[in-house]
Amino acid sequence: MRRETQNIVLVLLGGALLKIAVNGTYLRYVKPALQPWLIAAGTVMLVLAAVAIGRDIRTARRAGGAVPAEAGHGHHDHGVHGGNAHLGRPPRSPWLLLLPVMAIFLVSPPALGADTVNRAAPRPPAAGDPAKSTAFPPLPAGDVVPMKITDFVTRSAWDGTNALDNRAVRLTGFVVRDPAGAAYLARLVITCCAADAWPVKARLAGVDTAVLRNDEWVDVVGTLVPGSATQGNQYVPTLTATDVHPVPAPADPYEY
């Protein structure tokens, strides 16, 4: 790939990173803390490309109106360049940078959802220390307690104080139907990027689940079926829902 083309690809890639960092789409792929890093990386790419393009144009002008294609060789003569220019064979790998660029601009892959949940192996919630099972703080007061699904699942398995029994909770997540037809309310948890996502889920009961479709975001109010999270079902609790209504997908689809 020629030098000028590399610079254009670099502008596209930097632009793609800035685009997702600014419009919030980056939350589908990475954790929120990475936003300043993405903006910095995109800016550095744009600056490096702009510097190279500027130098090429200046060198070309100095060479007397020659086309920019000569600029690369102008640097060659001044000894300012990276490794491959010497080989006479321009590197081919920069072509691959177009893949993420096109994926971001044209396809804009959605956040992970039901497919990942069904694909993932069951992973019991952490903190299986029986000595700490009473260390959970009391639930906040109020008729309905809003909770993260992670907290709900962890408490259902390990909370020795059984604070969740007979308490109505509000959970937000997407619907997952497993191959057997059971419906779950799920959320994916990520630590760095979507490649390390793992699911947390609660089985839905008490409502007509046949109408719920995969990846549909819903707000669910319900109560835990005490003792439903057991070692046998990989600590997936059952939630008796009293109210299920669709909500728009949140800006940040993951839990942390």
Place this chain on the structure above:
Amino acid sequence: MRRPAGTRRRSAGGLAARTGTIDAVTTATRAQPSRVRRRITSLEVLCALLVLALALQGWLNRVLDVPALRTGSTVFVAVCVQAMPFLVLGVLVSGAIAAFMPAAVLRRVLPRRTALAVPVAGAAGVALPGCECASVPVARRLMQQGVPPAVAVAFLLAAPAVNPIVLVATAVAFPGRPEMVLARFVGSLATAVVTGWLWARLGRPEWIAERALRRLPATEGGSRWAVFAETARHDLVESGGYLVIGGLTAAVLNVLVPSGWLAAVGGQAALGVLVMALLAVVLALCSEADAFVAASLGALPLLPRLVFLVVGPAVDVKLIALHAGTFGRSFAVRFAPLVFVVAVGCALAAGLVFLS
């Protein structure tokens, strides 16, 4: 394609004197076919590709509307987006070394004997915070500045695994188990140093692609910033491409490898170690995230999880692609198995010392 055309123009411009007779002969023999092909440059190919992609956008989105492909494309973009900032950090450091750290300075800083320089380079890895993608361009730049490959290799392996960010992440992921942090630190540093020593002993210069070792020409003081910008830009477009290969591989494996593997190995120690080592290679997780993944695998004992943490930053599919592109294929096919064996060995040794 570019060179004959350029050289031809340069001859026309009267600059041919310094290129010499041999170059002139090659130019003459090559100029013939290139005159025909010259019309299509990569710039036009790029434009055509972009137009084609825009025209096919609807079709592309329909094709990708299969759950497995959607998941794969999200993981692919996630790996690329997550790694790019660290790659940018790496190429900036690499550019700074090229521009502001002359070979003579590096030689003064590092012990003259390779056997001593290897542990020094390993310990220096503590200073480069970031994921493993950042250390590849830096290690290559060190080689170009005349640092022996074995020493650069030690830095390459140590930097992503023993830096403060990764160690803090490990401590957070394994609360109340400081021995895990210690075992990871010692296991990873030992992997770097042992591999460096082995490479000093067994490695041959011809295994590393010539382009990775070529010295940069000495530059006059005024253009240092130009060298910095150009080196960083060049490293970025080139390594970035290989990072994309790694991201693709990770995405495919993420969808295809049945994660039921883990449930099956359960408590069997030897099998668990092997499966976790292979899993570290195929999952290609960022070294700042792998501790959390390892922590969540509560069904496994600590030792296989330590192996996962030591092997992952040293060798995985994304790194193999980056190494093959940066140092050449004959380097990668020897380096990856060597590091895998050394890393598993060092992790087991560190685990037996600190975790039992």
